[in-house]
Amino acid sequence: MTPPPPRLENRLPPEDLLERDEHPLRELAWLLAASLFALAVLVLAAGVVARWLAPHLPFRHEVALAERLFDEAAPADPQARARHAALQALADRVAARMALPAGMQVRVTDDPSNFVNAYATLGGRIRVFHGLLRKLDSEEALAALLAHEIAHVKHRHVAASMGHGLAVALVLSVVAPEGAAQAAQGLLGGAAQLALLGYSRDNERLADEEALAVSMALYGHAGGMAQLFRVLPQADAPAGTAWLRSHPDTAERLARVRASGSLAPAPAALTPLPAALRELPPER
Numbered sequence: 001m002t003p004p005p006p007r008l009e010n011r012l013p014p015e016d017l018l019e020r021d022e023h024p025l026r027e028l029a030w031l032l033a034a035s036l037f038a039l040a041v042l043v044l045a046a047g048v049v050a051r052w053l054a055p056h057l058p059f060r061h062e063v064a065l066a067e068r069l070f071d072e073a074a075p076a077d078p079q080a081r082a083r084h085a086a087l088q089a090l091a092d093r094v095a096a097r098m099a100l101p102a103g104m105q106v107r108v109t110d111d112p113s114n115f116v117n118a119y120a121t122l123g124g125r126i127r128v129f130h131g132l133l134r135k136l137d138s139e140e141a142l143a144a145l146l147a148h149e150i151a152h153v154k155h156r157h158v159a160a161s162m163g164h165g166l167a168v169a170l171v172l173s174v175v176a177p178e179g180a181a182q183a184a185q186g187l188l189g190g191a192a193q194l195a196l197l198g199y200s201r202d203n204e205r206l207a208d209e210e211a212l213a214v215s216m217a218l219y220g221h222a223g224g225m226a227q228l229f230r231v232l233p234q235a236d237a238p239a240g241t242a243w244l245r246s247h248p249d250t251a252e253r254l255a256r257v258r259a260s261g262s263l264a265p266a267p268a269a270l271t272p273l274p275a276a277l278r279e280l281p282p283e284r
Protein backbone atom coordinates (compact mmCIF):
# COMPACT_ATOMS: atom_id res chain seq x y z
CA MET A 1 0.00 0.00 0.00
CA THR A 2 1.32 3.38 -0.83
CA PRO A 3 1.07 5.96 1.91
CA PRO A 4 -1.35 8.77 1.33
CA PRO A 5 0.31 11.91 0.00
CA PRO A 6 1.16 14.45 2.69
CA ARG A 7 -1.52 17.03 3.24
CA LEU A 8 -0.14 20.42 2.76
CA GLU A 9 -1.88 23.34 4.28
CA ASN A 10 -1.19 26.79 5.53
CA ARG A 11 -1.79 26.64 9.23
CA LEU A 12 -2.72 29.85 10.99
CA PRO A 13 -0.47 30.79 13.89
CA PRO A 14 -2.05 29.93 17.27
CA GLU A 15 -4.40 32.64 18.36
CA ASP A 16 -2.75 33.15 21.72
CA LEU A 17 0.76 33.50 20.28
CA LEU A 18 1.06 37.12 21.29
CA GLU A 19 -0.84 36.72 24.53
CA ARG A 20 1.35 33.87 25.89
CA ASP A 21 2.69 34.71 29.29
CA GLU A 22 6.43 34.58 28.78
CA HIS A 23 6.87 36.78 31.80
CA PRO A 24 10.39 36.49 33.24
CA LEU A 25 8.95 36.25 36.77
CA ARG A 26 7.08 33.12 35.79
CA GLU A 27 10.28 31.52 34.56
CA LEU A 28 11.96 32.51 37.80
CA ALA A 29 9.17 30.92 39.81
CA TRP A 30 9.60 27.66 37.90
CA LEU A 31 13.34 27.78 38.39
CA LEU A 32 12.83 28.39 42.11
CA ALA A 33 10.34 25.54 42.46
CA ALA A 34 12.66 23.17 40.59
CA SER A 35 15.60 24.19 42.79
CA LEU A 36 13.58 23.69 45.95
CA PHE A 37 12.50 20.27 44.75
CA ALA A 38 16.09 19.33 43.94
CA LEU A 39 17.15 20.56 47.38
CA ALA A 40 14.43 18.50 49.07
CA VAL A 41 15.54 15.39 47.18
CA LEU A 42 19.14 16.12 48.17
CA VAL A 43 18.24 16.54 51.86
CA LEU A 44 16.23 13.33 51.79
CA ALA A 45 19.07 11.45 50.10
CA ALA A 46 21.57 12.85 52.62
CA GLY A 47 19.30 11.61 55.42
CA VAL A 48 19.06 8.12 53.94
CA VAL A 49 22.82 7.91 53.38
CA ALA A 50 23.52 9.26 56.89
CA ARG A 51 21.18 6.71 58.49
CA TRP A 52 23.02 3.93 56.70
CA LEU A 53 26.41 5.39 57.63
CA ALA A 54 25.72 6.20 61.31
CA PRO A 55 26.17 2.70 62.79
CA HIS A 56 29.38 2.20 60.80
CA LEU A 57 31.11 5.31 62.16
CA PRO A 58 33.62 4.82 64.99
CA PHE A 59 31.82 4.98 68.35
CA ARG A 60 33.99 7.88 69.53
CA HIS A 61 32.15 10.23 67.16
CA GLU A 62 28.89 9.31 68.86
CA VAL A 63 30.47 9.98 72.25
CA ALA A 64 31.83 13.36 71.12
CA LEU A 65 28.41 14.44 69.80
CA ALA A 66 26.70 13.24 72.99
CA GLU A 67 29.15 15.28 75.06
CA ARG A 68 28.25 18.40 73.12
CA LEU A 69 24.51 17.75 73.10
CA PHE A 70 23.74 16.61 76.62
CA ASP A 71 24.14 18.40 79.88
CA GLU A 72 26.80 16.27 81.50
CA ALA A 73 27.22 18.16 84.77
CA ALA A 74 27.29 15.89 87.83
CA PRO A 75 24.32 16.55 90.14
CA ALA A 76 25.00 18.71 93.19
CA ASP A 77 22.51 16.88 95.40
CA PRO A 78 24.38 14.15 97.36
CA GLN A 79 21.47 11.69 97.08
CA ALA A 80 21.39 12.10 93.31
CA ARG A 81 25.15 11.59 93.22
CA ALA A 82 24.78 8.39 95.25
CA ARG A 83 22.10 7.15 92.81
CA HIS A 84 24.37 7.83 89.83
CA ALA A 85 27.24 6.03 91.52
CA ALA A 86 25.11 2.99 92.40
CA LEU A 87 23.69 2.76 88.86
CA GLN A 88 27.11 3.20 87.28
CA ALA A 89 28.74 0.61 89.57
CA LEU A 90 26.17 -2.03 88.59
CA ALA A 91 26.39 -1.06 84.90
CA ASP A 92 30.19 -1.45 85.05
CA ARG A 93 29.84 -4.94 86.57
CA VAL A 94 27.34 -5.89 83.88
CA ALA A 95 29.40 -4.35 81.04
CA ALA A 96 32.49 -6.23 82.22
CA ARG A 97 30.68 -9.47 81.25
CA MET A 98 29.59 -8.21 77.83
CA ALA A 99 32.86 -7.93 75.88
CA LEU A 100 32.21 -4.39 74.68
CA PRO A 101 34.40 -3.20 71.77
CA ALA A 102 37.58 -1.41 72.85
CA GLY A 103 36.93 2.17 73.92
CA MET A 104 33.18 1.72 74.35
CA GLN A 105 31.82 2.83 77.71
CA VAL A 106 28.33 3.30 79.03
CA ARG A 107 27.17 6.08 81.34
CA VAL A 108 23.98 5.49 83.28
CA THR A 109 21.89 8.22 84.86
CA ASP A 110 18.44 8.31 86.38
CA ASP A 111 15.52 10.52 85.45
CA PRO A 112 12.99 11.56 88.11
CA SER A 113 9.97 11.13 85.83
CA ASN A 114 7.50 8.44 86.74
CA PHE A 115 7.60 6.54 83.41
CA VAL A 116 8.05 2.80 83.76
CA ASN A 117 10.83 2.84 81.19
CA ALA A 118 14.53 3.04 80.43
CA TYR A 119 16.41 3.73 77.22
CA ALA A 120 19.84 3.88 75.65
CA THR A 121 20.81 6.87 73.57
CA LEU A 122 23.73 8.47 71.71
CA GLY A 123 27.27 7.78 72.94
CA GLY A 124 26.43 4.94 75.34
CA ARG A 125 24.18 7.06 77.54
CA ILE A 126 21.52 5.07 79.35
CA ARG A 127 18.66 6.62 81.33
CA VAL A 128 16.51 4.80 83.84
CA PHE A 129 13.26 6.47 84.95
CA HIS A 130 12.29 6.49 88.60
CA GLY A 131 8.92 4.96 87.68
CA LEU A 132 10.77 1.80 86.67
CA LEU A 133 13.22 1.87 89.60
CA ARG A 134 10.24 2.00 91.98
CA LYS A 135 8.90 -1.22 90.51
CA LEU A 136 12.17 -3.16 90.39
CA ASP A 137 13.05 -4.52 93.74
CA SER A 138 16.12 -6.57 93.06
CA GLU A 139 19.63 -5.96 91.85
CA GLU A 140 19.21 -8.93 89.50
CA ALA A 141 16.26 -7.27 87.73
CA LEU A 142 18.11 -3.96 87.38
CA ALA A 143 21.20 -5.79 86.09
CA ALA A 144 19.05 -7.54 83.47
CA LEU A 145 17.57 -4.21 82.41
CA LEU A 146 21.01 -2.58 82.17
CA ALA A 147 22.39 -5.56 80.23
CA HIS A 148 19.53 -5.25 77.73
CA GLU A 149 20.18 -1.52 77.18
CA ILE A 150 23.97 -1.99 77.09
CA ALA A 151 23.45 -4.63 74.37
CA HIS A 152 21.66 -1.97 72.26
CA VAL A 153 24.76 0.23 72.66
CA LYS A 154 27.23 -2.61 72.03
CA HIS A 155 25.56 -3.66 68.77
CA ARG A 156 25.17 -0.03 67.62
CA HIS A 157 21.39 -0.36 67.55
CA VAL A 158 21.21 3.19 68.87
CA ALA A 159 23.13 4.60 65.91
CA ALA A 160 21.08 2.45 63.53
CA SER A 161 17.78 3.73 64.92
CA MET A 162 18.57 7.44 64.68
CA GLY A 163 16.19 9.62 62.74
CA HIS A 164 17.49 11.43 59.67
CA GLY A 165 18.26 14.66 61.54
CA LEU A 166 20.39 13.06 64.22
CA ALA A 167 22.13 10.78 61.71
CA VAL A 168 23.06 13.75 59.50
CA ALA A 169 24.35 15.59 62.60
CA LEU A 170 26.47 12.56 63.53
CA VAL A 171 27.96 12.24 60.04
CA LEU A 172 28.63 16.00 59.97
CA SER A 173 30.29 15.78 63.38
CA VAL A 174 33.10 13.71 61.85
CA VAL A 175 34.25 16.70 59.81
CA ALA A 176 32.91 19.63 61.86
CA PRO A 177 32.16 18.61 65.46
CA GLU A 178 31.24 22.10 66.69
CA GLY A 179 29.02 22.93 63.73
CA ALA A 180 27.30 19.54 63.84
CA ALA A 181 26.42 19.89 67.50
CA GLN A 182 24.95 23.33 66.85
CA ALA A 183 23.02 22.04 63.85
CA ALA A 184 21.74 19.07 65.85
CA GLN A 185 20.70 21.32 68.70
CA GLY A 186 18.91 23.61 66.31
CA LEU A 187 17.22 20.71 64.53
CA LEU A 188 16.24 18.65 67.50
CA GLY A 189 16.29 20.93 70.51
CA GLY A 190 15.83 19.21 73.83
CA ALA A 191 14.30 16.18 72.14
CA ALA A 192 17.70 15.03 70.85
CA GLN A 193 18.01 12.29 73.41
CA LEU A 194 14.67 10.82 72.41
CA ALA A 195 15.04 11.18 68.67
CA LEU A 196 15.39 7.45 68.11
CA LEU A 197 13.02 5.45 65.99
CA GLY A 198 12.78 2.27 68.03
CA TYR A 199 14.50 -1.04 67.45
CA SER A 200 13.53 -3.98 65.31
CA ARG A 201 12.21 -7.17 66.89
CA ASP A 202 15.45 -8.94 65.98
CA ASN A 203 17.45 -6.28 67.80
CA GLU A 204 15.19 -6.66 70.85
CA ARG A 205 15.61 -10.41 70.83
CA LEU A 206 19.38 -10.07 70.60
CA ALA A 207 19.40 -7.63 73.55
CA ASP A 208 17.27 -10.05 75.60
CA GLU A 209 19.61 -12.93 74.74
CA GLU A 210 22.59 -10.90 75.95
CA ALA A 211 20.74 -9.93 79.12
CA LEU A 212 19.96 -13.60 79.79
CA ALA A 213 23.61 -14.58 79.27
CA VAL A 214 24.80 -11.82 81.64
CA SER A 215 22.20 -12.82 84.26
CA MET A 216 23.47 -16.40 84.14
CA ALA A 217 27.11 -15.29 84.30
CA LEU A 218 26.58 -12.93 87.25
CA TYR A 219 23.94 -14.75 89.30
CA GLY A 220 23.62 -18.26 87.89
CA HIS A 221 19.90 -17.81 87.18
CA ALA A 222 17.46 -15.57 85.29
CA GLY A 223 15.19 -14.69 88.23
CA GLY A 224 15.94 -10.98 87.73
CA MET A 225 14.87 -11.09 84.10
CA ALA A 226 11.62 -12.77 85.01
CA GLN A 227 11.00 -10.05 87.61
CA LEU A 228 11.87 -7.33 85.08
CA PHE A 229 9.41 -8.67 82.51
CA ARG A 230 6.71 -8.95 85.15
CA VAL A 231 6.92 -5.26 86.10
CA LEU A 232 7.25 -3.89 82.58
CA PRO A 233 3.96 -2.53 81.24
CA GLN A 234 1.74 -5.11 79.58
CA ALA A 235 0.21 -4.62 76.17
CA ASP A 236 -3.19 -3.64 77.59
CA ALA A 237 -1.86 -1.07 80.07
CA PRO A 238 -2.17 2.56 78.88
CA ALA A 239 1.00 3.46 80.80
CA GLY A 240 2.81 0.95 78.66
CA THR A 241 2.63 2.79 75.37
CA ALA A 242 6.04 4.48 75.68
CA TRP A 243 7.78 1.19 76.33
CA LEU A 244 5.75 -0.79 73.83
CA ARG A 245 6.64 1.53 70.98
CA SER A 246 10.13 0.12 71.21
CA HIS A 247 9.75 -3.21 72.96
CA PRO A 248 7.99 -6.45 72.16
CA ASP A 249 5.30 -8.03 74.24
CA THR A 250 6.61 -8.78 77.73
CA ALA A 251 4.61 -12.02 78.02
CA GLU A 252 6.41 -13.29 74.93
CA ARG A 253 9.78 -12.27 76.41
CA LEU A 254 9.00 -13.94 79.73
CA ALA A 255 8.00 -17.11 77.88
CA ARG A 256 11.39 -17.14 76.15
CA VAL A 257 13.21 -16.87 79.51
CA ARG A 258 11.04 -19.70 80.88
CA ALA A 259 11.82 -21.79 77.80
CA SER A 260 15.54 -21.34 78.49
CA GLY A 261 14.95 -23.25 81.74
CA SER A 262 16.99 -20.80 83.81
CA LEU A 263 14.41 -19.14 86.04
CA ALA A 264 15.55 -20.74 89.30
CA PRO A 265 15.16 -19.21 92.75
CA ALA A 266 12.18 -17.75 94.55
CA PRO A 267 11.89 -13.93 94.48
CA ALA A 268 12.91 -13.86 98.16
CA ALA A 269 16.34 -15.15 97.20
CA LEU A 270 17.06 -12.09 95.07
CA THR A 271 19.43 -9.31 96.20
CA PRO A 272 17.71 -6.07 97.30
CA LEU A 273 18.57 -2.91 95.34
CA PRO A 274 21.29 -0.72 96.86
CA ALA A 275 19.87 1.74 99.40
CA ALA A 276 20.60 4.74 97.15
CA LEU A 277 18.22 3.31 94.54
CA ARG A 278 15.52 2.27 97.00
CA GLU A 279 15.18 5.69 98.64
CA LEU A 280 13.99 7.81 95.73
CA PRO A 281 12.73 11.39 96.07
CA PRO A 282 8.92 11.70 96.23
CA GLU A 283 7.02 11.16 92.96
CA ARG A 284 6.68 14.14 90.67
Ligand SMILES: [Zn+2]
Pocket (backbone or CB within 6 Å): 148, 152, 199, 204, 207, 246, 247
Ligand atom coordinates in the same frame (compact mmCIF):
# COMPACT_ATOMS: atom_id res chain seq x y z
ZN1 LIG B 1 15.26 -2.86 73.90
